Amino acid sequence: MTQYVLAVVLGLLFGVGTFLVLRRDVVRVVWGVSILSQAANVYLVTMGGLEGAVPILAEHGNGHGATPTDPLVQALVLTAIVIGFGTTAFALALTYRVYQTHGTIDTTELGGEAQ
Amino acid sequence: MTEQIVIAPLIVALVAAIATLGTKYWPRLQRAVSVLGGVAYLAVVALLFQTVQAEGILTYQLSDWAAPFGISVVADSLTAFMLVLGAVVSFVALAFAATYVDEFGQRLSFHPLFHFMMVGVSGSFLTGDIFNLFVWFEVMLMSSYVLVVFYSGAEHTKAALQYVVLNLVGSAIMLLSIGGLYSVTGTLNMADLARRLADPAAYGIDPAPVLGLSVILFAVFALKAGIVPFHWWVPAAYRAAPAPVSAVLAGVVKKVGVYAIIRLYFTIFSVATFGDLGLPGFAGDSLLAFYGPILFVMAAASIFLGGFGAIDRDNLDDLLAYSSIGQVGFIILPLAIGATATGVVPGTGGTTIRTLAITAALIYTVNHGLAKGGLFLVSGAVYEAVGTIEFDDLGGLSERAPTLSVAFLVAALALVGIPPLSGFFGKFLVFDTAVQAVAVDAPGAELALVVALGGAILTIAYVTRAWNRGFWGPPSELVEDAYSPRQQVAIALLLVVAVVAVGIGFDPVFRAAEDAARAATNTGAYRDAVLFLGGGLV
Numbered sequence A: 001m002t003q004y005v006l007a008v009v010l011g012l013l014f015g016v017g018t019f020l021v022l023r024r025d026v027v028r029v030v031w032g033v034s035i036l037s038q039a040a041n042v043y044l045v046t047m048g049g050l051e052g053a054v055p056i057l058a059e060h061g062n063g064h065g066a067t068p069t070d071p072l073v074q075a076l077v078l079t080a081i082v083i084g085f086g087t088t089a090f091a092l093a094l095t096y097r098v099y100q101t102h103g104t105i106d107t108t109e110l111g112g113e114a115q
Numbered sequence B: 001m002t003e004q005i006v007i008a009p010l011i012v013a014l015v016a017a018i019a020t021l022g023t024k025y026w027p028r029l030q031r032a033v034s035v036l037g038g039v040a041y042l043a044v045v046a047l048l049f050q051t052v053q054a055e056g057i058l059t060y061q062l063s064d065w066a067a068p069f070g071i072s073v074v075a076d077s078l079t080a081f082m083l084v085l086g087a088v089v090s091f092v093a094l095a096f097a098a099t100y101v102d103e104f105g106q107r108l109s110f111h112p113l114f115h116f117m118m119v120g121v122s123g124s125f126l127t128g129d130i131f132n133l134f135v136w137f138e139v140m141l142m143s144s145y146v147l148v149v150f151y152s153g154a155e156h157t158k159a160a161l162q163y164v165v166l167n168l169v170g171s172a173i174m175l176l177s178i179g180g181l182y183s184v185t186g187t188l189n190m191a192d193l194a195r196r197l198a199d200p201a202a203y204g205i206d207p208a209p210v211l212g213l214s215v216i217l218f219a220v221f222a223l224k225a226g227i228v229p230f231h232w233w234v235p236a237a238y239r240a241a242p243a244p245v246s247a248v249l250a251g252v253v254k255k256v257g258v259y260a261i262i263r264l265y266f267t268i269f270s271v272a273t274f275g276d277l278g279l280p281g282f283a284g285d286s287l288l289a290f291y292g293p294i295l296f297v298m299a300a301a302s303i304f305l306g307g308f309g310a311i312d313r314d315n316l317d318d319l320l321a322y323s324s325i326g327q328v329g330f331i332i333l334p335l336a337i338g339a340t341a342t343g344v345v346p347g348t349g350g351t352t353i354r355t356l357a358i359t360a361a362l363i364y365t366v367n368h369g370l371a372k373g374g375l376f377l378v379s380g381a382v383y384e385a386v387g388t389i390e391f392d393d394l395g396g397l398s399e400r401a402p403t404l405s406v407a408f409l410v411a412a413l414a415l416v417g418i419p420p421l422s423g424f425f426g427k428f429l430v431f432d433t434a435v436q437a438v439a440v441d442a443p444g445a446e447l448a449l450v451v452a453l454g455g456a457i458l459t460i461a462y463v464t465r466a467w468n469r470g471f472w473g474p475p476s477e478l479v480e481d482a483y484s485p486r487q488q489v490a491i492a493l494l495l496v497v498a499v500v501a502v503g504i505g506f507d508p509v510f511r512a513a514e515d516a517a518r519a520a521t522n523t524g525a526y527r528d529a530v531l532f533l534g535g536g537l538v
Helices: A002-021 A026-047 A072-102 A107-112 B002-022 B027-055 B079-099 B102-125 B130-148 B155-187 B190-198 B208-225 B234-240 B244-272 B287-311 B318-342 B353-386 B404-418 B422-441 B446-468 B484-505 B506-521 B524-530
Strands: B058-061 B070-077
Touching: A002 A026, A002 B155, A026 A072, A026 A107, A026 B155, A072 A107, A072 B130, A072 B155, B002 B027, B002 B058, B002 B070, B002 B102, B027 B058, B027 B079, B027 B102, B027 B506, B058 B524, B070 B079, B070 B102, B070 B524, B079 B102, B079 B353, B079 B484, B079 B506, B102 B130, B102 B244, B130 B155, B130 B244, B155 B190, B155 B208, B155 B234, B190 B404, B190 B524, B208 B244, B208 B287, B234 B244, B244 B287, B244 B318, B244 B353, B244 B422, B244 B446, B244 B506, B244 B524, B287 B318, B287 B446, B318 B353, B318 B422, B318 B446, B353 B404, B353 B422, B353 B484, B353 B506, B404 B422, B404 B446, B404 B484, B404 B506, B422 B446, B422 B484, B422 B506, B484 B506, B506 B524
Parallel strands: none
Antiparallel strands: B058 B070
């Protein structure tokens, strides 16, 4: 059941992210990119498998012999979250600078300016 | 003990970056530290190259975790070859930047960013782990974002915004592909990936999804390399970035994408074979057979779009950026032939067409890295001298600045492929690959020959046009008042001299490239070296 829910959620997240990336407002574009990268993170966790116990010493070591969930993807996601955090902050700062230099953050108006 | 040399380029670049951060209140010292960092980087890369030549593939397991579990850092001939190219181009660009970028900009952030970018580049070349490759890409991109928006004027912020958003989407897509690959194959280590894909049944893997996932990953690498249809960020970004940064972006960072394509597709994924997947035009054999036509179409589109685009540009940087798109097409074209054509080149005693193709791509990479890097530096020097790089305001530079003009001419002729410059051998090997492929009846090889010929003619056209409009004829008003930035011209000349030197002393370069190509196609040696299969350990 969980996997279907996650599949739908992932689909929605990618849909929303793509929709926002295609907006005219640069801030929404940045949100869109941010959602896309978070969706990729959720996808990564899903790819590691959802079944299984806590990796280390589930139930004081008396777990029911269950194989632990793959912890590698979680480590990967942590790295990806940190990188995503930095890039989003930079993208937002850049957006502000675009507003300062152009007086607009509308991509249509930005694109319409002379080169 | 020698294995530590593998991570030396990373450490040197990192130390240089931090040292330049720490010395920002003493501008002269900072500049000296930065250039010294460049020299040290060049030295360790040379040492690494030599060690790899002598001892074969070197690996370094981070924290001593054995191969498939920890992160492996691997240096083989291909890695060493790319590192040397990167070190040479980036060092000259760094020296140029020290005289070109304004005082405030240098003090603020230029030097640390530049070295951090080189950390990312070295890491991408050296890593043996696909998730780690993603991390190094990010390190490289983060610095390049800031370097593209460095002047932070109106057009720079606009170009950077496009560049940043595009690459962020690219990173998210790369993560998707990596997650998928991990889920399908159960490993992230490239060598382990090769082992599992070669014998999927033994590891209980269904390799079919790998094809689709590798296509997603390919789109990301094509974006980094700026191949059509992922090329449209190139002109704006190269125009916005300071000249020495454009030189490194075109000469080194783009080549990281090319390297990733060669390493992952020709070394790792090439071992995967597929049953009949019901794809039109793909009879279900090796993965590379699937990529042959794709690479060919993208290479041909790049060559023509870049070539035609470059002809009617009004701005020198714009012209060089479009030319970069076309020239990367020339690097990808032999790869396309090598992916399709199997067989041995007649009369060489065992060199496969695939090896020849990768050799051609690598030689062309060297030529493009040196020549285009030099041209961007020349463009920077022209801007410094005249105050503009719009062709309408230029003209007659050959009278006012003869040395600078000679530098431009020689580097531009290298792009065209005139002997004895490095470009001649690049073009020659691309044609040779196509001709040999025709000789063994590879499908579409004649077409590749036609594309290469058309591209060569386009190159002549836009180079001639740039020369006529910018350097020939009576000097314009602005050119009359130009001064000569001697230091910058001298530094730009270094790359031009390198172009000539590679052309004249071509044999060692060719042998190094051939070694690199052999390493790229020898999946078994790569796998065994990383996983210690030869040495008895797991």
